[in-house]
Amino acid sequence: MNFCSECGERVSQKIPEGDNRLRYVCDSCETIHYQNPRVVAGSLPVSGDRVLLCKRAIEPRYGYWTLPAGFMENDETLTEAAARETEEEALAKVENLQLYTVISVPGVDQVHVLMLGDLVDDEYSAGIESLEVELFREDEIPWDQIAFRAVKMTLERYFEDRKKGVFPVYNLDIERW
Amino acid sequence: MNFCSECGERVSQKIPEGDNRLRYVCDSCETIHYQNPRVVAGSLPVSGDRVLLCKRAIEPRYGYWTLPAGFMENDETLTEAAARETEEEALAKVENLQLYTVISVPGVDQVHVLMLGDLVDDEYSAGIESLEVELFREDEIPWDQIAFRAVKMTLERYFEDRKKGVFPVYNLDIERW
Ligand SMILES: [Zn+2]
Numbered sequence: 618m619n620f621c622s623e624c625g626e627r628v629s630q631k632i633p634e635g636d637n638r639l640r641y642v643c644d645s646c647e648t649i650h651y652q653n654p655r656v657v658a659g660s661l662p663v664s665g666d667r668v669l670l671c672k673r674a675i676e677p678r679y680g681y682w683t684l685p686a687g688f689m690e691n692d693e694t695l696t697e698a699a700a701r702e703t704e705e706e707a708l709a710k711v712e713n714l715q716l717y718t719v720i721s722v723p724g725v726d727q728v729h730v731l732m733l734g735d736l737v738d739d740e741y742s743a744g745i746e747s748l749e750v751e752l753f754r755e756d757e758i759p760w761d762q763i764a765f766r767a768v769k770m771t772l773e774r775y776f777e778d779r780k781k782g783v784f785p786v787y788n789l790d791i792e793r794w
Numbered sequence: 795m796n797f798c799s800e801c802g803e804r805v806s807q808k809i810p811e812g813d814n815r816l817r818y819v820c821d822s823c824e825t826i827h828y829q830n831p832r833v834v835a836g837s838l839p840v841s842g843d844r845v846l847l848c849k850r851a852i853e854p855r856y857g858y859w860t861l862p863a864g865f866m867e868n869d870e871t872l873t874e875a876a877a878r879e880t881e882e883e884a885l886a887k888v889e890n891l892q893l894y895t896v897i898s899v900p901g902v903d904q905v906h907v908l909m910l911g912d913l914v915d916d917e918y919s920a921g922i923e924s925l926e927v928e929l930f931r932e933d934e935i936p937w938d939q940i941a942f943r944a945v946k947m948t949l950e951r952y953f954e955d956r957k958k959g960v961f962p963v964y965n966l967d968i969e970r971w
């Protein structure tokens with residue numbers, strides 16, 4: 618950040634009065650420009666003993682497999698965001714979405730929120746950000762080609778929890794790297 | 795938003811190619827300035843049959859009671875953010891933090907994440923953003939002076955769940971108003 622989005626003058630980094638962190642502050646109008654983590658919302662679409670993965674058509678991690686997920690937008694709920702991302706990336710509908718993993722990733726200033734959902738009518742195909750979309754049984758998952766650690770952690774827990782038939786909500790952290 | 799934070803030139807609202815939402819886009823350097831929901835993280839500190847509330851010393855909702863919570867910062871986890879806010883607003887430490895309510899509030903573009911925690915040593919006092927900090931039994935809660943709906947929903951569920959001794963994680967939405 619170089620300039621104030623309100624008045625267009627230069628910003629500099631300083632600790633505002635009453636604060637204890639460096640912020641971008643406008644030298645002219647004194648607006649403080651806070652920067653905060655972003656939420657990545659998505660789903661783990663389930664069809665019987667298979668789960669839906671998308672092969673990424675975009676960077677980062679082009680060509681690796683992921684769950685349909687993306688940045689939550691203003692004016693939507695987490696559930697709406699997870700359903701929207703599933704529609705956009707996998708051209709699939711999910712129902713009965715339930716919160717599953719909440720994963721803090723401080724290294725990239727993100728919180729990933731993934732929900733279990735039932736894939737509707739086994740209908741899916743590659744959205745514009747996906748090369749392929751496929752259903753995988755546990756023994757078919759391309760574990761060494763999973764795009765993100767949050768996705769891998771979620772899939773690992775899912776297949777363990779399936780054996781018990783209980784799906785708690787997890788609050789997990791991915792350490793800084 | 796009026797100006798580009800990268801180059802200082804004017805921004806205008808347009809739908810970028812491949813997108814379907816209005817974004818602020820720089821007329822000069824073409825940077826797209828995304829705006830996303832912010833995470834409010836906090837705790838519900840428990841001491842025996844009492845919970846800790848803070849009377850707000852700041853707007854909005856000056857003078858109303860709330861749980862210690864505030865905007866999650868970059869470079870921290872949800873658990874760290876909840877503990878930090880509790881220290882800042884109630885000068886209290888909480889341990890054994892566990893995820894409890896995750897509440898989407900699309901009307902203000904926020905996601906509230908509140909965690910149950912054990913208040914350490916019954917030590918607390920008003921931080922700079924609080925007028926008072928007090929422990930309340932269920933029948934002492936000032937229900938008509940609770941600052942935010944997300945806090946009220948969380949407290950209501952907590953006292954119900956106490957009766958059963960089971961504290962599931964809730965994914966709730968507060969409708970637009
Ligand atoms: Zn300014």
Ligand SMILES: [Zn+2]
Nearest residue numbers: 798801820823
């Ligand atoms: Zn620009």
